[in-house]
Amino acid sequence: MYLGIDIGTSELKALLINTQGEIVASNHATLHVQRPHAHWAEQDPERWWQACGEVIAGLRQQAAQTWSEVRAIGLSGQMHGAVLLDAQGHVLRPCILWNDTRSAPQCEALRVQHPEMMQLSGNMIMPGFTAPKLRWVAENEPEIFRRIDKVLLPKDYLRWRMTGRFVSEPSDAAGTLWLDVAQRDWSDELLAITGLTRAQMPDLVEGSAVSATLQANLASEWGLSASVSVAGGGGDNAASAVGVGAVNPGDAFISLGTSGVIFVVNDRLLADPQSGVHAFCHALPGRWHQMSVMLSAASCLRWLCNLLSVTESQLMDEMAQLSDEQRRHAPVFLPYLSGERTPHNDPDASGSFFNLRHETPRALLGYAVIEGVAFGLADGFAVLGDAKRQIHQCSLTGGGARSTLWAQLIADVLQLPIVTHPASASGALGAARLAWLADGGLESEVCLKPLEQARYQPDAARGSVLQQRLQVFRTLYAQQQQARTLLPD
Numbered sequence: 001m002y003l004g005i006d007i008g009t010s011e012l013k014a015l016l017i018n019t020q021g022e023i024v025a026s027n028h029a030t031l032h033v034q035r036p037h038a039h040w041a042e043q044d045p046e047r048w049w050q051a052c053g054e055v056i057a058g059l060r061q062q063a064a065q066t067w068s069e070v071r072a073i074g075l076s077g078q079m080h081g082a083v084l085l086d087a088q089g090h091v092l093r094p095c096i097l098w099n100d101t102r103s104a105p106q107c108e109a110l111r112v113q114h115p116e117m118m119q120l121s122g123n124m125i126m127p128g129f130t131a132p133k134l135r136w137v138a139e140n141e142p143e144i145f146r147r148i149d150k151v152l153l154p155k156d157y158l159r160w161r162m163t164g165r166f167v168s169e170p171s172d173a174a175g176t177l178w179l180d181v182a183q184r185d186w187s188d189e190l191l192a193i194t195g196l197t198r199a200q201m202p203d204l205v206e207g208s209a210v211s212a213t214l215q216a217n218l219a220s221e222w223g224l225s226a227s228v229s230v231a232g233g234g235g236d237n238a239a240s241a242v243g244v245g246a247v248n249p250g251d252a253f254i255s256l257g258t259s260g261v262i263f264v265v266n267d268r269l270l271a272d273p274q275s276g277v278h279a280f281c282h283a284l285p286g287r288w289h290q291m292s293v294m295l296s297a298a299s300c301l302r303w304l305c306n307l308l309s310v311t312e313s314q315l316m317d318e319m320a321q322l323s324d325e326q327r328r329h330a331p332v333f334l335p336y337l338s339g340e341r342t343p344h345n346d347p348d349a350s351g352s353f354f355n356l357r358h359e360t361p362r363a364l365l366g367y368a369v370i371e372g373v374a375f376g377l378a379d380g381f382a383v384l385g386d387a388k389r390q391i392h393q394c395s396l397t398g399g400g401a402r403s404t405l406w407a408q409l410i411a412d413v414l415q416l417p418i419v420t421h422p423a424s425a426s427g428a429l430g431a432a433r434l435a436w437l438a439d440g441g442l443e444s445e446v447c448l449k450p451l452e453q454a455r456y457q458p459d460a461a462r463g464s465v466l467q468q469r470l471q472v473f474r475t476l477y478a479q480q481q482q483a484r485t486l487l488p489d
Helices: 043-060 106-113 116-119 130-140 142-146 155-161 170-176 187-191 216-222 234-243 298-310 311-320 324-328 362-382 385-390 405-414 427-438 460-484
Strands: 001-009 013-019 025-031 071-079 083-085 150-154 212-213 229-231 252-256 260-268 278-281 286-296 332-334 353-354 394-397 417-419 454-458
Touching: 001 043, 001 083, 001 155, 001 427, 013 043, 013 427, 025 043, 043 150, 043 155, 071 155, 071 234, 071 427, 083 155, 106 116, 106 130, 106 454, 116 155, 116 187, 130 142, 130 170, 150 155, 155 212, 155 229, 155 286, 229 427, 234 252, 234 427, 260 362, 278 353, 286 362, 298 311, 298 362, 298 394, 311 362, 311 405, 324 362, 324 460, 332 362, 353 460, 362 405, 362 417, 362 460, 394 405, 405 417, 405 454
Parallel strands: 001 071, 071 229, 252 394, 394 417
Antiparallel strands: 001 013, 013 025, 083 150, 212 229, 252 260, 260 286, 278 286, 332 353, 417 454
C-alpha cells in the first residue's frame, strides 16, 4: 500500500493505492486562506499539520484491514509558499502563499538590479515565486529575516514534521527562483541575490527517490512501521502529471483548481522567461515541463456562487439550459480576481464583467465566468511556443473537470480534444505513485494513464464564435490597463 498526501490551498487531500494502482481509500480536510491586507494571502503551517493528522485518522479508519501494509508515503503540495523557520524549528510568521502578490515592487527592483536572474532561473520574476517574497520579508520584517535558519515549501514542511529531515525535490524547488533548473540544483548566485545561502535550503532528491523515513514516535502514533519511507514527491502540478500519466514529451493536461494551469512535458529545459511561461523540472528524473498559470480559475466560480448564494452544481444546471444564442450575447468576464501571471505578469489586474443589463440572469453570469476562465487558458496556451505543436489532446483535472459544459467550452476555445478521468486523478494520486516508485516500482507499470471518463471534441463553428468573443476579452484587458492609470493610488 502507498499513501499520497497533497496539501492544496483549499484542502489537504490524501489517498491510499495498492500495487494494482487502485484507490483503496481517500479523505480530505478543509483549509482556509487569510487575507489580512490587499494582495496578501497567508496560511498557518500548524493548521496544515493538524489537517494532516485529521486526514490520516480518517484514512486509518476507512482502511483498517490494510493500513499497516503502507510501505511508503509521497508528498505533493501548493508551490512557492515561504515557510520560515528559526534555528529551534519555530515558524517565524504565517506562510506567504503562491497567490500573494505583495512583492510586486520587489520583483520590479530585482528585474532592474539583477537582470541576470531570469537567465539563470529560466523564469520571469513574478510575485508568486518564493525569492521575491523573501526580499519583501528582508525589507519589511528585517528582524524575522535575520532569524531565518531554513526556508521550506509547504509540502516540505510536512516532510520535516514527519521525518525530522529538511528535504525538497527539483519540481517544487524550481518555483522558488533559486534553482538552476537545467542542473536541478540550487544556484548559489541566485540565493545570494536575495541574501540567502545554500545552508538555509533543504537538501534535494529526485521526486521518485527516498528522502527520509518516518520518525519512530510518529510511525507508532499513526499505526505504521518505522521503516515507512517518504518519497521526494512533487509540486502539485508535477505530481498531478504523474497522476494522469503525463510523463513523456508532448503529454499535456489542464488543471482547473483554485488556479488554472496548462502543463506540457519536455525532455529538456525549454525556457522562454519573457513569455511568462514557467519552465520547471518534472517530478521524474531527466524530464522538465512548461506551464502557463492563471491565478484564478475554479475559484472565480466559487466567488460568484458565494455572492449569489447558490451552489455551483445548481448554477451549472442553470447554465446548461442556456441556448447558443444567449451565450453569444453573454457578458464578458475578466477572471483576474487575484491579478494574473501568464502571460501578463500583472498583480494589479482585476476581475470585471462587461455588457451587463437589467435582464441578465445569473445563469449568464455563471457562463461568462467559466468562459472567461477558458479565455484566460487560451492566453496562456498562445504563449507556449513550440510546445503547442506537440499537444494533440489535453487531460482535464481539478474540481472544474466535473463540469461537462466547462470541458466542452475549453475544447471549443482551444480547438483541442479534452479528456476527463475519474476524479481521483490528482496530486494525491501522483504523490502515491511517486511513493510506489521510491519503493522500487517500475515507471512503465506505475505511471499509467487513468481510465478515460469522457472525451470532448472541438466544434469548429462554436470555436469561430468564441474566437470573436476572445478578441473582445483581450481588448477589455488592454482597456483596463489604460483605465487603471486614471485611478487614484
